Amino acid sequence: MLKVAVLVSGGGTNLQALIDAVGSGSIENTEIVKVISNKSGVKALERAEKAGIPSEVIRKADFESAEAFDRALIDSIDRSEAELIVLAGFLLVLPPALVKKYENRIINIHPSLIPSFCGKGYYGLKVHEEALKRGVKITGATVHFVDEGCDSGPIILQKAVNIMDNDTAEVLQKRVMEEAEWKILPEAVNLIAAGRIKVSNGKVELT
Ligand code: GAR
Numbered sequence: 001m002l003k004v005a006v007l008v009s010g011g012g013t014n015l016q017a018l019i020d021a022v023g024s025g026s027i028e029n030t031e032i033v034k035v036i037s038n039k040s041g042v043k044a045l046e047r048a049e050k051a052g053i054p055s056e057v058i059r060k061a062d063f064e065s066a067e068a069f070d071r072a073l074i075d076s077i078d079r080s081e082a083e084l085i086v087l088a089g090f091l092l093v094l095p096p097a098l099v100k101k102y103e104n105r106i107i108n109i110h111p112s113l114i115p116s117f118c119g120k121g122y123y124g125l126k127v128h129e130e131a132l133k134r135g136v137k138i139t140g141a142t143v144h145f146v147d148e149g150c151d152s153g154p155i156i157l158q159k160a161v162n163i164m165d166n167d168t169a170e171v172l173q174k175r176v177m178e179e180a181e182w183k184i185l186p187e188a189v190n191l192i193a194a195g196r197i198k199v200s201n202g203k204v205e206l207t
Contacts, residue, residue: 002193005034005082007090010124012044013177014088014109014185019051021186030193034080036073038092060092070095077102084192087146088185091123099148104199106146107192109185111176113158114142118151128169128176137163139172141180143188145199154204156197157184 006015015035021027035048035055048055056076063069074097077085087094087108099106110118111127117139122130131139140160147153159180163172191197191206198205 002030002084002189003033003080003082004030004084004086004189005036005077005080006032006048006086006088008035008037008042008044008088009039009091010042010044010089012042012047012089014181015044016047017182017186018086018088018189019047019053021190023051027186027190028193030189033082034076036076038090044089070097074098074101084189086185086189089124093150094146096148099146103147104145104154107143107156107188108146108151108153109181110142110144110151111139111173111181112142113138113140113160114144114151114155118142120150122151125169125173128172131163132167132169132172139163139176141176141184143184145204154199154202156188156191156204159184 006018008015018032022030022032032053035053037045037057038059040057040059045055058072058076060069063072083105085102085106112118112131117127117130138160140158142158143156145153161176161179196207198207
């Protein structure tokens, strides 16, 4: 059984996709053992509670220093005994010590086809605003391992989504979630749980 901790910051629709996929059996041999949010009162926490998953809020503002916050986050993950950490709309950059400790065991969902529209400052709706501004015709989503850079780790899965003429950032965000994110994130977790993902020379190999 793969133990998974899910880190969230907001709506938690990707968390919901994972909960549903575990429930329906499309993710096998996996248990979501903890949800950690860096914000209180967010919908993602309600979703965790409804699914009976323990959750914890760890907010930067409650700590004296960035180091103390980082330590609390790492301790919380350690205590959960999670073997895989999923960033499902977690909008903070992870402490380098956490990335190092959990090398190739942290994955992130990003709402574009990396390397387009990613890196520092590209998160949430902003990603879709920039894609529309640039006039690209195809966007999508990417699941990748987290390394010490920003959206730079080995790519696990990607799925393309068409952009329509009259799209707003909000409409596009929803289509990317429905057609790509909520599919490839559960799929990636299932592949990892099945032991089918290997990282070699900075690239993902599917076995
Ligand atoms: C999702 O679109 C996710 O891809 C994005 O935030 C949204 C969270 O939605 N993540 C990033 O932009 C990370 N750089 P959710 O809370 O409903 O899952």
